[in-house]
Amino acid sequence: MKALVKRHRKPGLWMEEVKIPEMGPDDLLIKIKKTAICGTDLHIYNWDQWSQKTIPVPMVTGHEFLGVVEKVGSHVKGYQKGDRVSGEGHITCGHCRNCRAGTRHLCRNTVGVGVNRQGSFAEYLVIPARNAFKIPDDISDDIASIFDPYGNAVHTALSFDLVGEDVLITGAGPIGIMAAAVARHAGARHVVVTDINNYRLDLAQKMGATCTVNVKDRQLYDVMRELKMTEGFDVGLEMSGNAHAFNSMLESLNHGGKIALLGIFPDQVAIDWSLVVFKGLQIKGIYGREMFETWYKMASMLQSGLDLEPIITHRMNVDDYEKGFAIMNEGLSGKVVLSW
Numbered sequence: 001m002k003a004l005v006k007r008h009r010k011p012g013l014w015m016e017e018v019k020i021p022e023m024g025p026d027d028l029l030i031k032i033k034k035t036a037i038c039g040t041d042l043h044i045y046n047w048d049q050w051s052q053k054t055i056p057v058p059m060v061t062g063h064e065f066l067g068v069v070e071k072v073g074s075h076v077k078g079y080q081k082g083d084r085v086s087g088e089g090h091i092t093c094g095h096c097r098n099c100r101a102g103t104r105h106l107c108r109n110t111v112g113v114g115v116n117r118q119g120s121f122a123e124y125l126v127i128p129a130r131n132a133f134k135i136p137d138d139i140s141d142d143i144a145s146i147f148d149p150y151g152n153a154v155h156t157a158l159s160f161d162l163v164g165e166d167v168l169i170t171g172a173g174p175i176g177i178m179a180a181a182v183a184r185h186a187g188a189r190h191v192v193v194t195d196i197n198n199y200r201l202d203l204a205q206k207m208g209a210t211c212t213v214n215v216k217d218r219q220l221y222d223v224m225r226e227l228k229m230t231e232g233f234d235v236g237l238e239m240s241g242n243a244h245a246f247n248s249m250l251e252s253l254n255h256g257g258k259i260a261l262l263g264i265f266p267d268q269v270a271i272d273w274s275l276v277v278f279k280g281l282q283i284k285g286i287y288g289r290e291m292f293e294t295w296y297k298m299a300s301m302l303q304s305g306l307d308l309e310p311i312i313t314h315r316m317n318v319d320d321y322e323k324g325f326a327i328m329n330e331g332l333s334g335k336v337v338l339s340w
């Protein structure tokens with residue numbers, strides 16, 4: 001089969017012929033129709049320090065996908081050939097305390113599809129059936145292919161009560177923008193999104209942010225004054241992985257404010273801990289998506305009117321993947337979806 005492989009320990013990905021992965025009795029073999037490019041794929045493509053430490057080479061990359069079940073393992077119940085599925089890219093162990101408690105997103109032995117094991121940038125993917133998620137008929141293939149990052153947005157945004165609250169989102173990457181849409185859909189009042197990239201801020205505005213701030217040009221405090229927010233934000237969603245952004249969030253939250261922290265900082269970050277203490281802030285780290293509570297909410301919110309279409313800004317055939325990665329590297333995109 002055709003697959004996008006990290007073949008050499010240098011920047012790039014290579015389209016190669018590889019063997020269709022073998023499946024076990026608990027697995028599904030999925031024929032891939034659509035995949036989307038994630039920030040993680042970009043790290044691997046660019047071969048940055050994190051990838052050099054993390055990715056065994058060769059590796060079939062990719063983990064955001066929509067496909068159709070081709071073959072069902074002999075022990076699997078509830079799936080049949082032809083089912084449209086996406087799936088959770090975090091393969092959990094099943095025997096640690098959190099897995100046994102049903103909090104699989106906290107599994108200490110998580111293995112990543114397209115990171116530590118064969119990924120979805122391929123004509124076929126094998127994952128355990130317990131990691132698959134059936135896609136309702138009224139959700140399109142393209143939208144289903146971005147369920148993984150949409151799930152990051154939902155898991156983060158719904159970590160705290162947003163109804164009637166003022167929300168600050170730092171970072172208008174695809175996940176921050178989708179989080180703005182989710183926060184509005186869930187009933188937040190002001191949803192203020194910061195970034196340093198006007199293309200992405202415009203997209204955030206289009207998708208539901210009530211106010212966007214390019215922090216290169218404007219002070220967040222001025223915007224808060226304009227919005228008559230005298231006390232500060234109630235909830236912060238950190239989605240930039242940028243230390244300045246995180247520090248500005250700590251400063252602009254109200255006392256008792258809550259932060260859901262998704263962004264991954266490239267280095268250690270110094271913060272003013274007295275802000276956390278004296279304001280009584282709560283900070284919750286977010287990893288992945290809750291299996292499968294987040295996934296059910298994702299589907300339901302789309303079915304109750306959440307519109308994610310504008311976040312897919314580019315669609316192309318997988319043979320043009322070099323172009324897709326170049327667009328992502330420029331930062332002038334939402335999600336890029338590749339057809340197989």
Ligand code: NAD
Pocket residue numbers: 038039152170171172173174175176194195196197200215239240241242244245261262263264265286287288
């Ligand atoms: P992205 O890199 O596309 O978006 C980050 C955005 O932050 C960019 O648009 C960038 O311009 C912006 N930014 C940079 N400096 C800023 C500043 N000072 N203030 C405000 N914004 C600033 O990333 P993404 O794919 O949308 O993911 C968001 C973050 O979440 C990343 O840090 C990513 O590594 C992380 N992530 C975490 C998980 C998890 O499970 N915890 C999963 C996926 C992604």
Ligand code: ZN
Pocket residue numbers: 092093094095096097098099106107108109110
């Ligand atoms: Zn586990």
